[in-house]
Amino acid sequence: MPVYDLDSAPGRAPLIDPFGRDITYLRVSVTDRCDFRCVYCMAEHMTFLPKADLLTLEELDRLCSAFVARGVRKLRLTGGEPLVRRGIMTLFSSLSRHLASGRLDEITLTTNGSQLARYAGELKAHGVRRVNVSLDTLDAEKFRAITRWGALDQVLAGIDAAQAAGLKIKINTVALKGVNEDEFPRLIEWAHGRGMDLTLIEVMPLGDIGEGRLDQYLPLSLVRARLGGRFSLAELDDRTGGPARYVRVAETGGRLGFITPLTHNFCESCNRVRVTCTGTLYMCLGQEDAADLRQPLRASEGNDLLFAAIDEAIARKPKGHDFIIDRRHRRPALARHMNVTGG
Ligand code: SAM
Ligand code: SF4
Numbered sequence: 001m002p003v004y005d006l007d008s009a010p011g012r013a014p015l016i017d018p019f020g021r022d023i024t025y026l027r028v029s030v031t032d033r034c035d036f037r038c039v040y041c042m043a044e045h046m047t048f049l050p051k052a053d054l055l056t057l058e059e060l061d062r063l064c065s066a067f068v069a070r071g072v073r074k075l076r077l078t079g080g081e082p083l084v085r086r087g088i089m090t091l092f093s094s095l096s097r098h099l100a101s102g103r104l105d106e107i108t109l110t111t112n113g114s115q116l117a118r119y120a121g122e123l124k125a126h127g128v129r130r131v132n133v134s135l136d137t138l139d140a141e142k143f144r145a146i147t148r149w150g151a152l153d154q155v156l157a158g159i160d161a162a163q164a165a166g167l168k169i170k171i172n173t174v175a176l177k178g179v180n181e182d183e184f185p186r187l188i189e190w191a192h193g194r195g196m197d198l199t200l201i202e203v204m205p206l207g208d209i210g211e212g213r214l215d216q217y218l219p220l221s222l223v224r225a226r227l228g229g230r231f232s233l234a235e236l237d238d239r240t241g242g243p244a245r246y247v248r249v250a251e252t253g254g255r256l257g258f259i260t261p262l263t264h265n266f267c268e269s270c271n272r273v274r275v276t277c278t279g280t281l282y283m284c285l286g287q288e289d290a291a292d293l294r295q296p297l298r299a300s301e302g303n304d305l306l307f308a309a310i311d312e313a314i315a316r317k318p319k320g321h322d323f324i325i326d327r328r329h330r331r332p333a334l335a336r337h338m339n340v341t342g343g
Helices: 057-069 088-100 116-125 140-147 152-164 181-193 219-229 294-299 302-313
Strands: 025-029 072-080 106-112 130-134 167-173 197-202 233-235 244-249 255-259 273-275 279-282 291-292
Touching: 057 072, 057 088, 057 302, 072 088, 072 152, 072 302, 088 106, 116 152, 130 152, 130 291, 130 302, 140 152, 152 167, 167 181, 181 197, 181 219, 197 294, 219 233, 219 244, 219 255, 279 302, 291 294, 294 302
Parallel strands: 025 072, 025 273, 072 106, 106 130, 130 167, 167 197, 197 255
Antiparallel strands: 233 244, 244 255, 273 279, 279 291
């Protein structure tokens, strides 16, 4: 596909927000569609966006490249399920030129793993080194109940294929009250036994998914206290600018992360922004304020309008977020779904 040539573009200033934070990490949702219907993420019957609203693969490449030109060093493709987007390997392939040029440190993805067996080799060939795979349970029936449409075997085969291809895997597990809370020790031992980090994620109040969110909410402070009774957890200092806090599990030697987006513990070091599959830029996962980048992308072939829109948006990046689960109304604090902004 035709690609935007960064090397012929004039030098551009890095993106620094009003609080002095360098924006070096971009997460891009490449589709709102998915082959699963996880209960905490989607309703069973979803209406997806019309194709014309989605950025084309060429537009996604141009958009990502514009951010790379402005100092973004890490790209994460997400969704929806990124690996169900038709032709997605051409995007990985074209973006890999920024790895080769040294402008990007990393291209990675977050996936449900269902298509990994098919794509692991190609991902590796396009310079991907690490993949986050979401997996909430090792019990096939429970897996089906949580994902509604997914098959555990297929995901496990995907993880096998990815490891065989030489990709480093991190497992993400959403902590769900009364659903998988009894499985965390087993999941930790399984993941660490295979050389994979595991991160537990607190369920977030995003999107109306037709079920009581309060029923799923399990505070990770409680999970951590319980795990502390079973394992020796040593606090680690590795902060990646991201929301995870890590501990080393003495018994397994592996790393365990905790992502608690409901508590304000990472906004100060936030280096990231997100773009949806329609080109809407969210400066903060927990705030509604957004900027449309599709219009400037489509308005001209040059990138001046796009850069101007990005600059204007970054100047509005808020200091932090303010998630609440609305207990009186049992409503999500934010109406958009996770598959739109990406995790
Ligand atoms: N489909 C891919 C996957 O599942 O990994 C990528 C997109 S998914 C939206 C990204 C991450 O967000 C997954 O780890 C998923 O478990 C997590 N997620 C989705 N909805 C969530 C919610 N309401 N609260 C917390 N995590 C959520
Ligand atoms: Fe799909 Fe990922 Fe959402 Fe599950 S969490 S429905 S796999 S986008």
